[in-house]
Amino acid sequence: MKRDPTLPILIAGSIILLALGPFLPRWAMFLINVSLCYGIVVLGMLLLMRTGVVSFGHGLYYCLGAYAAGTLDQVFKISDMAVMLVAAVIVTALASAALGLLLRKYRDIFFAMLSLAFSMILYGLLVKTSALGSSDGFNVAASKIAGITVAGTAVDRYVRYALTVVFAFIAGVFMHKYLNSHMGRLAEAIRDNELRVEYMGASVRNVIHVNYVISAVLAGIGGALAAIAVGHIDPEMAYWTTSGEFVFVGILAGTGSVLAPLLGAFIFETIRSFAYEYSPNTWQMALGITMLVVIMFLPGGLWSLFTRKRKAA
Amino acid sequence: MNTQVSKLLKCGVTLLAAALTAAPAICNAQDKPIRIGLVTFLSGPAAGPFGVPAKIAAEAIVDALNAGKVPAPYATRGFGGTPLELVVVDEAGGATKQVTELRNLVERQNVDFVIGFISSGDCVAVAPVAEELKKITILFDCGTPRVFEDASYKYVFRTRPHATMDAVAGAMYLLENRPAVKSLGGINQNYAWGQDSWADFTAVMETLKPELTITTSQMPKFGAGQYGPEISALLQSNSDVIHSSLWGGDLEAFMLQATPRNLFTRSQLILVAGEPYLHRLPGSIPDGTIIGARGPSGVYAQKSVLNDWLRTIYKERAENYPNYPAYSVAQAFLGLKTAYEKAKAQGALGTDEIIKAFEYESFDSPSGKVMMKLGKGHQAVTGTAYGTTRTVNGQITVGNIKYYPVERVQPPEGVKSVDWIKAGMKPGKW
């Protein structure tokens, strides 16, 4: 078998991004920054899809992560990015471990809809909480990283950008290793044939539960990084359309490789951003058509473009 | 190995795509006209009543300015002779998206000024970004006091007064006309705007009339459309007054469903943001409804050369007269023009000079005099007005209009709305 180029690409890609950062136009830097936050969440979706379940409620953890980070600043006046990320991980891990106990029993559309219900309940609760700005949300001043103040300095943007790149890299490497481990194989086996997995002595529900927690934590990290990058959070992050977008990007990108979600998220954000600019009245139509084209002609997602070429070469 | 390389290249190329697409935008930088980014709702429920009227008005104003056809003191072409160019962006999609879009407007579209944002959530979110981008950004229609009461900004201005006065003047008007009011019920959308409006209004009422009883607070979700149960609950609450900050389709649906059920023969209705609704004649708005326009705008704009001008140029492009968002956007353009030309007159057109000129300026607008008196000269204040609907030979109009001067309805600089209301709304020094 030929060697899998994923890791080299991840390393090279991250180095390029880190090196390129300072020279990029700032809007591009921000676009990449936000895309990678998305990409990290979609990495989690990829794991779920590999396991054969799809969540229409991952906005729940995207939002929880963001609010975990945000409330630290808002309520406890802690505005250190490092602490925020830790908080996001803890909160989402606990929440998903608990909800996973229920969701592990569900499949298909029911898994999707029950997770949707949970995320919409969080949405409702947040909209009711005027202390956290209700539907307006609030601004997050993540001014320090590991004690060093960056807010207002010349490198402010770059630090947030670099932080995201690094986390995207870590998440990517982790997910790559994980998918190629026994657990990763087991996930695909479950997608193919749960019955046989049980008849080989592994607990389908445990695997789904573990993978659900992992994907939730990734979503939480993505949310926290988004809060840090964007500087504002609101309950929309938990609304079903946000979760829908994650699935959207997941399918758009394809589950062929951990590179797909990261790249897919970037392409999605770019399409959306330019659709907004060039057809402000029909950008939804543009998105919809893109999506149909991909589903129709690239069932493996955009990623299959790369793999196809590789086969051809 | 070479597969690795080729993949690597592909990866790099895709990532560079962003940088490349920057090229056209950068070229635009050398264009002559002043580029103004206009962010307003083009889709979603807020487009019809707010976003699109604002857009129509903005385009009409820009054309008039470029043609130099605006009444004094705004007769000079464009801004100080330089023509204007609009870049319109949809505000739909949530605060997070708006932050991204603002960056694109400024850094990719290279606009010189940004005028925009109807949703309070978006305003709160974009203000710090505008600050970071060091780009003069004018919030033209959002109402939440939080923007300048919780923070202070150098590059952010708001040329319309904040929402506190909607509640204060509304309550005053109500009590002046219905002194005997004993019970109050409300129906407001379940999101920040609705919650704040209700909280403010009840706070004011409790200060002005402590013995008042609050019967029920209905909080249907935004865009619910079906209000059967809510209306029954309101009917059964037998409230003397029903307060509502509903707007757009929700307001219209609520009116359609509540009127035939005689809710408004039972209770006095006060709509703090009802004005745009008057322009849309859905057929049923009971006489005696108290209507606010969140400022002396729309139907409350007093006759003046500027007002006639706005009404004319707007009517040329739409089938009805401008509503208050149209007036808000006019305030933004004229306020900015004033500051720009003042700075130019002093011979320096740097951002800082324009800001200097903008702070604490006061200027005429179709809805009267606007003074940048709050938020260290970044937050506008005006008086406001309320009136009552009545049908005159088939036409719904507002009568019994009462104007309230700034000091009665707005807290002075440095005092938070909440505290000011609690403290009994003492007129401050202006």
Add this chain to the structure above:
Amino acid sequence: MAIVLEARGLNKSFGAVTAANDINVALEQDAIVGLIGSNGAGKTTFINMVTGYLKPSSGTITFGGRDITPFNPRQITRLGICRSFQIPQLFNTLSVYDNLLVGIGIVVSGGKNWAEASHYVGTPGAAVDGMLERFRLTDYRDKLAGELPEGIRKLLDIAMAMAVKPKILLLDEPTSGVSADEKLTLMDMVMEAVRAQKVTVIFVEHDMEIVTRYTQRVLAFYEGRVIADGAPTVVLNDPEVRRYVTGEIPHVTAGDKHAAH
């Protein structure tokens, strides 16, 4: 010899249909037992009950003296009762190699619940290659399971059952869908593997030649009952069996067609 598996008074009915009617079976260590009977006679139902896919309406199943009736397939598998399927249950989007590696990975990561987890020498990968050898699947190593010919699918299905270290192996029509000339080679391979690992085997078979050739004991099913139990020669000559089961033998072909798609 010692009794490893014992079923006492198993009953199972689906609505009106009685799929199992007071089945009593005791199985000795290392026995190789064939189950015969026309389709719907209750053979697969018996296997499904033993492996926990169906719960008997009444009756108990004990394994090594332990009551496993309430257990689910996973728990039963982990005790060492494994099965193959009439319609192969594979991981279609995984390679043949990975199909087996999943199983071995489960055993290795299984820890203490798995008496013989230590059985495999060398890496899981090496163990897989060993199994590919034994079942002559090496040529298909990197093919996707979904793209295999039916015969190979059957083989892989059985290999996967073997991969998770069975003490008792239940094979549901191992040769159905396998062309006549391959049947014997397949059975030889399986039996070889079975002997090497000291596994007790129960298999459902329509081909009486195979039954007589490989089993020391046969259970004949009819309408959910065991109508005969004993050495192949005895059972196959039993008049009832001749009438109800082997008489005119349409089942072989029936079995074939059935599994062919």
Add this chain to the structure above:
Amino acid sequence: MAQLLAVLIDGLIYSSWLFIIAVGLTLIYGVMKILNIAHGSLYALGAYSAASLAGYWIRQGYPPMGSYAVMVVAAILVGLVAGPVIERGLLRFMYGKDEIVLVLVTYAVFLILEDFVKLVWGVDPYFIAQPYGLLGNFTVGDLTYPNYNLVLFGAAVFIGVVLAWVLTKTRQGKMLLAVIHDREMSAAMGINVGRVYFITFTVGAMLGALGGALTAPMISVQPGIGAETIVLAFAVVVIGGLGSLPGAALAALLVGIVRSAAVHYRPELDLFSIYLVMAVVLIMRPKGLFSAQEARKI
């Protein structure tokens, strides 16, 4: 007491509406296993066409009573055009794909139609208020209700009964049930599955449009109504058990009453009452209130 009565009446009316918007969705899912997000757009299309056509009708001074017929016709037209276009033009190329992918396909259609509606009708709200008041009111205790609510209720019952009758009593209906039960089997039995799908989707589209048309007189028809409605319809269908007609009816009733009770007793819960119901029901009955349990042969 009066309040309890109000809760029931309001609940019943709201339930009728919920059932009307959800029934087409559950029908389509039951037969085609497609959770059709575009149902929301069909609802919007129905509402817009009804508002425009009936509005025109009334402006022309034709007998206002006729406007009800016009609304229904508008809905049928929408169904007859949009249904075939979507099913023949797109969905049929997607059959056999994963359920989630199909959801996304319809999501894409939804996005496209959202902008299509905007291009055709603009962003200004449309009105067709007359039919709402035309029939007069009825009074219960101290509460007045427009009789139009009875029309909603009647329509819901009518649709439910007719569908139930078609499914259980007619040959076509039995075919449908056969397809619902086992697609391959019924194909083998010589049922033209493609045709069944085509008809089902068209009927489903009509029902979606009808929901919009019947709602038009009581709301202001504006961009975004589809998105708001589809989530409700989803919840109802999932609570009831995907593809189950009685399930949808019961779920609509449950959600309607719960929401109405929330509004009357705990208004602050209204926002997510429906999702609470959904979560609770799914936790108690993982596949919804009514669900076909499919056993797997091994």
